[in-house]
Amino acid sequence: MHALEETRRILVPEGVLIDLRPVADRWPVGVVSGGNQHEIAWMTDLPSGLADDEAANHAFIEIARRGSFVCESELTFLFFFYWDTPEEMLTYIQEKWNDSLILEKDSFSATQNDWATAGTDRRVRVREKMVLTRWRRH
Amino acid sequence: MACQKDPEGIETCYLNQSAVFTNQHVLEIGSGDGRLTWRYAHSAGRVTGIELDAEALRTATKDRAESLRDRVAFVRANSLDLPFPRETFDIAILAWSF
Numbered sequence: 001m002h003a004l005e006e007t008r009r010i011l012v013p014e015g016v017l018i019d020l021r022p023v024a025d026r027w028p029v030g031v032v033s034g035g036n037q038h039e040i041a042w043m044t045d046l047p048s049g050l051a052d053d054e055a056a057n058h059a060f061i062e063i064a065r066r067g068s069f070v071c072e073s074e075l076t077f078l079f080f081f082y083w084d085t086p087e088e089m090l091t092y093i094q095e096k097w098n099d100s101l102i103l104e105k106d107s108f109s110a111t112q113n114d115w116a117t118a119g120t121d122r123r124v125r126v127r128e129k130m131v132l133t134r135w136r137r138h
Numbered sequence: 139m140a141c142q143k144d145p146e147g148i149e150t151c152y153l154n155q156s157a158v159f160t161n162q163h164v165l166e167i168g169s170g171d172g173r174l175t176w177r178y179a180h181s182a183g184r185v186t187g188i189e190l191d192a193e194a195l196r197t198a199t200k201d202r203a204e205s206l207r208d209r210v211a212f213v214r215a216n217s218l219d220l221p222f223p224r225e226t227f228d229i230a231i232l233a234w235s236f
């Protein structure tokens with residue numbers, strides 16, 4: 001909440017605020033190869049990740065209620081992460097998303113199995129949904 | 139190969155549809171290693187990225203193209219206490235950071 005008011009302070013009147021972030025959801029994990037894609041597992045949001053998302057949503061509802069910003073548009077789109085191997089993906093998840101997302105052991109095993117039988121151009125992919133909201137400073 | 143993010147450029151497409159960056163003074167909050175910055179900075183007037191992670195800041199500064207040196211700056215700062223005067227920026231981007 002305070003961060004949004006601080007952002008309002010540094011924006012010119014009628015300035016634009018773009019909020020770009022992933023939507024808390026089950027992110028599908030899969031293997032892509034030869035133009036085909038096969039989603040076989042999901043990442044799961046941890047309670048802390050869901051709480052952060054909820055807090056952000058609440059803050060934006062509050063600044064809209066106060067009239068500090070006016071929502072002009074909102075759209076969603078897909079965002080893809082790729083790795084050469086399941087192990088590289090797992091390392092990344094553990095290093096970068098450890099506090100908000102988890103890949104269950106069964107899901108990782110399923111990804112490894114699928115990757116092992118895919119073509120030589122195989123890559124591992126995580127698909128997430130993004131939301132981009134444009135606000136106008138009031 | 140390290141993690142490859144959005145090679146399709148979907149995010150870039152939607153970001154550039156969401157605002158006209160031409161000649162605008164942009165603040166990117168949570169600029170990280172500059173991955174998103176490079177996707178719009180070429181058309182912006184000036185860009186300031188703020189980030190708390192020192193390593194990410196170093197990477198962003200190191201990767202900054204020579205042609206952007208005079209127009210793109212990265213600063214270690216917290217979004218709760220932005221070190222800028224009021225009404226400085228035309229556009230603020232909360233980049234995966236809220």
